[in-house]
Amino acid sequence: MRGVTEDLPPAREAGIDVPLLDAPLLDDLMPWSVAPLRLGRGWIVAPDVRTLRERWARLVAADGAEREALFRASRARTTGSSVAALPGQRTGTGRLARETGACPEPVRLAHGPFDEQWLLPDHRLIDVARPELWRVADERQLFVVEQGYVPGAAGPAVLVTAALPDGRSPAGRPGRIRPLFRRPEGREPNLAPGLAEFLGGRYGHGVVAADLLAWTVAVAAPSAAGCRVPLPADPEVWAAGVALGHGLVETQVRGARGGARPRLPGGRRPYVRAAIPARPAVLSYDPEGEVLSLDEGRISPVPAAAWEFEVGGVRMLEQWFAHRTAAAEPGTLEAIGPAAWPQEWTSELLELITVLALLAEREAERTALRARAAADGLGPGALRAAGVLPVPAAARRPASVLDHQEEGPEGQFALL
Numbered sequence: 001m002r003g004v005t006e007d008l009p010p011a012r013e014a015g016i017d018v019p020l021l022d023a024p025l026l027d028d029l030m031p032w033s034v035a036p037l038r039l040g041r042g043w044i045v046a047p048d049v050r051t052l053r054e055r056w057a058r059l060v061a062a063d064g065a066e067r068e069a070l071f072r073a074s075r076a077r078t079t080g081s082s083v084a085a086l087p088g089q090r091t092g093t094g095r096l097a098r099e100t101g102a103c104p105e106p107v108r109l110a111h112g113p114f115d116e117q118w119l120l121p122d123h124r125l126i127d128v129a130r131p132e133l134w135r136v137a138d139e140r141q142l143f144v145v146e147q148g149y150v151p152g153a154a155g156p157a158v159l160v161t162a163a164l165p166d167g168r169s170p171a172g173r174p175g176r177i178r179p180l181f182r183r184p185e186g187r188e189p190n191l192a193p194g195l196a197e198f199l200g201g202r203y204g205h206g207v208v209a210a211d212l213l214a215w216t217v218a219v220a221a222p223s224a225a226g227c228r229v230p231l232p233a234d235p236e237v238w239a240a241g242v243a244l245g246h247g248l249v250e251t252q253v254r255g256a257r258g259g260a261r262p263r264l265p266g267g268r269r270p271y272v273r274a275a276i277p278a279r280p281a282v283l284s285y286d287p288e289g290e291v292l293s294l295d296e297g298r299i300s301p302v303p304a305a306a307w308e309f310e311v312g313g314v315r316m317l318e319q320w321f322a323h324r325t326a327a328a329e330p331g332t333l334e335a336i337g338p339a340a341w342p343q344e345w346t347s348e349l350l351e352l353i354t355v356l357a358l359l360a361e362r363e364a365e366r367t368a369l370r371a372r373a374a375a376d377g378l379g380p381g382a383l384r385a386a387g388v389l390p391v392p393a394a395a396r397r398p399a400s401v402l403d404h405q406e407e408g409p410e411g412q413f414a415l416l
Contacts, residue, residue: 020221020223020228020230020370020374021223022377022379022380023221023228023229023230023231023373023374023377023379024228024229024230024231024378024379024380024383025225025226025227025228025229026144026146026158026178026216026220026226026227026228026229027176027226027227028192028380028383028388028389028391029191029192029195029212029216029229030144030178030180030190030191030192030212030216031190031192031391031395031396032178032179032182032190032395032396032397032398032399033146033176033177033178033396034130034132034133034167034176034177034178034179035130035167035174035176035177036165036166036167036168036169036174036175036176036177037126037128037129037130037133037165037166037167038076038126038127038128039119039126039127039166040072040074040076040077040125040126040127040128041071041072041074041077041125041127042334043055043072043332043333043334043336044119044120044122044125044126045109045111045117045118045119045120045166046117046118046337047117047118047323047324047345047348048118048338048342048344048345049106049118050338051336051337051338052103052106052118052119052120053103053106054336055333055336056103056104056120057103058070058333058336059071059333060099060100060101067079067096067097068097070332070333071096072332072333074127076127076128077124077125077126077127079095079096079097080095080096080097081095081096081124082095082409083123083124083409084123084131084409085123086121086122086123086126086129086131086134087131087134087135088134088135088137089104089107089121089122089123089134090104090105091104091121091122091123091124092104092122092124093123093124093409095124096124096125099124103120104120104121104122105121106118106119106120106121107119107121107164108163108164109163109164109165109166110143110145110161110163110164110165110166111166111168111323112166112168112169112170112319113145113147113155113159113168113169113170113311113312113316113319114159114311114316114320114352114355114356115316115319115320115323116161116163116254116348117323119164119166121134130177132398133164133177133179134164135184135398136179136181136182136183136184137164137179138184138185139257140181140184140185140186140257141162141179141180141181141184141186142160142161142162142179142180142213142249142253142257143160143161143162143163143164143165143177143178143179143180144158144159144160144177144178144179144180144213144216145158145159145160145161145165145167145175145176145177145178146158146175146176146177146178146226146227147159147169147175147222147311147312148169148171148173148174148175148312149173149175149222149223149224149226150171150173150222150312150313151224152313153171153222153310153312153313154310154313155309155310155311155312155313156217156220156311156359157220157221157222157227157228158216158217158220158227159252159311160213160217160249160252160253161252161253162253162256162257163256165177169312170311170312170313170314170319171312171313171314173312175227178190180209180210180213181209182398182399183399188399189208189209190209191209191212192383192388192389192391192395193388193391193392193395194386194387194388195212195383195388196208196209196212198383198386198388199212199231199238202233202235202378203235203238203239204235210246211242213245213249214241214242214243214244214245214246214248214249215229215231215238215241215242215245216229216245217245217248217249217252218241218242218244218245218248218365218366218369218370219241219245219366219369219370219373221370230370230373230374230377231373231377231378232372232373232376232377232378233376233377233378234372234376237369237372237373240369241369241373244362244365244366244369247362248359248362248366250262251355251358251359252355252359254351254355261351262351262354262355262358263354264354264357264358268301268303268357269354270292270299270300270301270302270350270353270354271299271300271350272297272298272299272346272350273291273298273299273300274296274297274298275297276294276295276297276341276346277294277295277296277297277341278339278340278341279325279340279341280294280295280297280321280325280341281295281325282294282295283317283318283321285302285304285307285317287304287307290302290303290304292307292317292353294321299349299350299353302353302357303353303357303360303361305356305357305360305361306353306354306356306357306360308360309356309359309360316352316356317352317353317356320349320352324345
């Protein structure tokens with residue numbers, strides 16, 4: 001897969017913007033999008049499952065005012081709120097003030113860029129859960145997460161995850177969440193009507209949703225108006241970008257959906273050279289030795305590109321570490337956590353280093369492809385002439401997927 005852009009013009013000089021003002025918006029290519037989740041309380045997310053179970057046990061062991069205080073009530077949720085179950089989740093729908101049952105089974109959550117954590121999937125705990133996302137989240141689904149626009153900030157414009165994303169942005173400017181499919185089981189691609197047929201006619205072969213996803217990951221660029229995706233007129237450029245993008249998607253989803261786990265070549269794989277202490281407090285990096293230090297713990301080799309990898313102007317390794325070591329207010333549910341650094345966190349850190357290194361080493365290819373596609377591209381005018389634009393209003397709304405009953409508040413079935 002390497003070398004697919006060797007015949008393309010070199011990337012532009014650093015600091016010179018590629019002309020993208022006439023490139024289509026992702027909002028027109030994948031028109032159905034959902035705003036980020038609003039969790040409302042931090043204690044319902046954790047990097048490990050055991051912590052969530054302990055927090056739940058502490059909550060249901062408390063009564064009255066203590067339970068309400070631990071819960072961290074908001075305008076949207078209190079322990080007396082009456083809400084329906086989340087689609088696909090077997091959780092209680094009685095008022096939380098009376099709850100004495102077992103902990104809901106945690107689910108994987110993409111908690112911001114490159115940070116997969118765990119969530120208690122109970123609608124009574126989440127201020128705004130976006131049920132339309134839960135209805136289409138299954139083993140076939142992938143989610144495109146636009147990163148909020150930060151002028152001059154480095155990093156990808158979009159990320160892909162197989163886990164349900166919360167849409168968090170490290171810069172505090174969330175983008176949008178775009179499922180690849182509008183219905184469960186990989187049905188009805190979330191593409192502008194007629195787009196796949198139009199591109200297939202231009203490139204001389206069929207184009208499917210996964211191809212457009214791959215192309216988007218390969219070339220998408222941020223802008224103040226939203227994420228822009230230049231579409232090339234040249235079929236060879238399209239083929240090169242799709243090939244590159246499929247590799248990038250496989251790296252980002254980390255073995256989900258039948259793909260391979262990301263790995264660097266043997267001599268470049270990061271290893272633990274000195275054991276990570278029970279409660280590391282400082283993360284640092286030595287570029288000369290390619291050593292990542294967690295207090296006296298040592299991991300190497302860690303490529304400088306992995307350490308420097310940013311999204312929205314924030315270093316991903318530093319943010320990942322901060323999410324696991326930040327101090328919490330004593331006596332709160334957030335303060336409940338592992339007594340010592342779990343081994344699984346070390347494994348996740350090694351994999352994250354690998355993911356960031358693999359993505360960083362393809363950045364020059366992405367830049368070259370984006371420049372070529374933008375210089376000789378299919379702009380919105382071509383899409384309008386083909387009848388792809390404007391996008392019908394129905395394509396921007398969720399599809400009707402209510403083919404089963406969903407439990408409403410207090411155990412009643414919701415009206416469909």
